[in-house]
Amino acid sequence: MLNLILALCFLFSFSSTLLANDELQVGIATLDITPGEEDLIPLGGYGSMERRNYPFRFFSRKPYLRSFRVSQGVLDPIRAKAMYVKRGEKKLLFVSLDVIGVTKGMHKDLIAKLSEEGFASSEVIVSGTHTHSGPGALSNNLFWEWVAMDRFQKAYYSLFLSQVVTTVRTAIASMQPADLHTLSFETNHLQNNRRGNDRPLYRRANLLLAETKSGEWMGGLVNYAVHGTSLGPENLLFSSDVPGAIEKGLTDLLAEKNGFVRNLKTSDFIFINGAEGDVSPAMEYRALGEEFAKQTNDHWQNMKPLAPEWTSVQKEINMGKPKIEVSRCVDNKWIPKNLNIGIKKNISSKTFITQVHFGNLWFMTWPGEATTELGTRLISAAQEAGAEDAWVLGLSNDHLAYFTTKEEFAVGGYETCVNFFGATGGTKVIEAHKELSKVLLKKSK
Numbered sequence: 001m002l003n004l005i006l007a008l009c010f011l012f013s014f015s016s017t018l019l020a021n022d023e024l025q026v027g028i029a030t031l032d033i034t035p036g037e038e039d040l041i042p043l044g045g046y047g048s049m050e051r052r053n054y055p056f057r058f059f060s061r062k063p064y065l066r067s068f069r070v071s072q073g074v075l076d077p078i079r080a081k082a083m084y085v086k087r088g089e090k091k092l093l094f095v096s097l098d099v100i101g102v103t104k105g106m107h108k109d110l111i112a113k114l115s116e117e118g119f120a121s122s123e124v125i126v127s128g129t130h131t132h133s134g135p136g137a138l139s140n141n142l143f144w145e146w147v148a149m150d151r152f153q154k155a156y157y158s159l160f161l162s163q164v165v166t167t168v169r170t171a172i173a174s175m176q177p178a179d180l181h182t183l184s185f186e187t188n189h190l191q192n193n194r195r196g197n198d199r200p201l202y203r204r205a206n207l208l209l210a211e212t213k214s215g216e217w218m219g220g221l222v223n224y225a226v227h228g229t230s231l232g233p234e235n236l237l238f239s240s241d242v243p244g245a246i247e248k249g250l251t252d253l254l255a256e257k258n259g260f261v262r263n264l265k266t267s268d269f270i271f272i273n274g275a276e277g278d279v280s281p282a283m284e285y286r287a288l289g290e291e292f293a294k295q296t297n298d299h300w301q302n303m304k305p306l307a308p309e310w311t312s313v314q315k316e317i318n319m320g321k322p323k324i325e326v327s328r329c330v331d332n333k334w335i336p337k338n339l340n341i342g343i344k345k346n347i348s349s350k351t352f353i354t355q356v357h358f359g360n361l362w363f364m365t366w367p368g369e370a371t372t373e374l375g376t377r378l379i380s381a382a383q384e385a386g387a388e389d390a391w392v393l394g395l396s397n398d399h400l401a402y403f404t405t406k407e408e409f410a411v412g413g414y415e416t417c418v419n420f421f422g423a424t425g426g427t428k429v430i431e432a433h434k435e436l437s438k439v440l441l442k443k444s445k
Contacts, residue, residue, distance in 0.1 A: 024308035026210040027084040027175030028219045030268050031167040033098075033160065034078040034238055035071065035135055041156065042068035044139075044149040045100045045132030046233035068136060068150040075237040076244055078134055080164045081270040082171040083210075083221060085180075087308050092356065093124045093171075094221060095164065096270040098240040099138065100148060101128040101399030104351060104367075106138075106161070113165045117172065122314040122354055125365060127272045127396040129243035131228035133235055135160070143346035178218060180306040182361060183207040184389065185299035190288055191226055193372060194280045195413055202275060202372045206391050207250075207296065208306070208361075217254040219267040222246060223391045224292075225274030225375065230285035242281045243271040245289025253293045273394040275366065275375020277402050277415055307359035311443050314354040317432045319400070322347035322420035328409075329417035347420050351398045353429060355436040360388035364433050367398035371415060373405050374426040381430060385437040403429065 035041040043051060051068055078098040085092045095110070107126045111119050138160060139145055140152040186203045193199035206223040228241035240247070250269040258267065281288055324341040356363040362382050370378070375392040382390035402415040403426035409416050410423070419425065 022088050023177050024087045025175040026178040027171040028268055029167050029171035029174055030079050030081045031163060032077045033080050033163040034074055040070050042136040042150045043071050043133055044136030047148045048233040050233040066151050071238055072236040075239040078238050080167040082168045083270050084171040084175055091123055095126045096272055097128055098131050099128045099134040101395050102126050104398040107397045109161055122312040125354055125396055129228055129271050130273050130395050131241040131243055133231050133239040133241055141346055177213050178210045181209045181303045182306050183303045187295055190282050192280050192282050193278050195278045200372050202375055216258050217267055219269050222269050223272050223274055225276040225279045227276055227280050230281045242285045242288055245285045246292045247271050249289035249293030253297055275370040275372055275392045275394055277369035277371040310356055310358040311440050312356040313436055313439055314352050315432050315436050316350055316352045317428055319349050319421045319425055328412055351400055353432055357440045362387040362390040363393055365393045365396040368400040368403055370403045371408055374403055378430050381434055
């Protein structure tokens with residue numbers, strides 16, 4: 001009899017351990033990484049005259065500055081943010097940084113720094129929020145140094161990366177059992193299509209929310225298409241701009257939902273941009289953040305549970321030779337149509353995309369800035385392949401500037417000037433995602 005009791009106790013303990021290991025756990029962390037004024041870090045984002053030093057300082061002794069002016073202070077914090085999701089042996093990491101963009105080199109460096117955690121490349125999605133008032137000096141690509149970031153500074157890049165690592169490890173250390181929910185709704189009057197009022201707008205806002213077992217909201221992801229350009233190039237103060245304001249509005253909303261008595265010290269949202277290549281904010285950034293939170297609250301009752309099952313895969317894409325077609329940048333009929341500037345020494349012809357099927361929700365990364373029409377086509381392709389819902393994660397894991405449709409490229413405009421892969425670049429990304437969809441659908445069978 002005693003042996004039977006001991007055996008039952010063992011089986012109960014073993015079963016409980018298996019259940020605990022198979023339980024979904026979520027960790028969210030944020031860290032203020034705003035450079036100090038004494039660091040003399042320039043802002044990265046705009047390349048216009050308001051941000052630049054004249055004349056150019058060839059022999060500047062300041063550690064970072066040559067072409068761009070130093071930041072004059074802080075309007076609101078620059079942050080690193082991470083959301084970690086784990087179930088059994090499976091894990092997934094989202095990182096959002098208040099910078100103009102991230103590169104595949106930064107993605108690779110971050111995974112290397114997190115070697116102890118054992119992340120596969122397809123398990124990590126790193127996104128730039130695309131604020132135009134974040135820190136510069138982070139890119140060692142000569143093209144981006146000249147255009148928007150100023151001279152690369154290795155010491156600052158190392159510090160920046162270590163702060164991101166700290167954020168990720170804090171998220172991992174804070175994980176706890178949780179349930180996931182999704183919420184999607186159409187926003188009103190928050191965006192403009194800067195290519196013209198007759199152009200389409202993808203007004204859908206997407207949220208992924210984590211809820212503790214005790215019923216408190218931890219925070220989560222927010223995916224929305226909008227440029228971080230409420231503050232113009234004349235601004236010389238660090239700011240997370242529209243993405244940060246949306247995060248703050250939603251964080252304040254969760255504080256109200258959770259009430260005053262709660263176990264969580266904080267809850268937070270992590271912004272990941274969408275297909276924002278032609279989308280600008282329709283109002284001042286703080287007002288936009290407050291209105292976004294209000295509209296979220298109006299649709300709160302439409303939240304749906306998300307099954308804690310996922311698979312992820314990534315694929316390398318050969319985009320072809322990058323170039324700048326001069327006729328797309330200069331409104332002059334005398335410019336030859338075949339006059340191109342080759343930039344293959346500075347812009348890689350290869351990039352990669354990641355796709356995650358999370359329950360009935362598909363995440364699809366885009367290595368730069370897709371226009372609204374391209375984003376809509378990618379979402380339609382996912383839905384045709386079987387997705388119930390799909391998100392375009394713009395400016396994620398790499399930054400190859402703008403992508404337009406073939407029709408938009410023919411019309412011209414700013415986005416076509418900084419479109420390095422021409423009329424077919426966007427189609428290549430969409431076709432690669434279609435191939436990944438087939439791979440993941442086979443895995444799930």
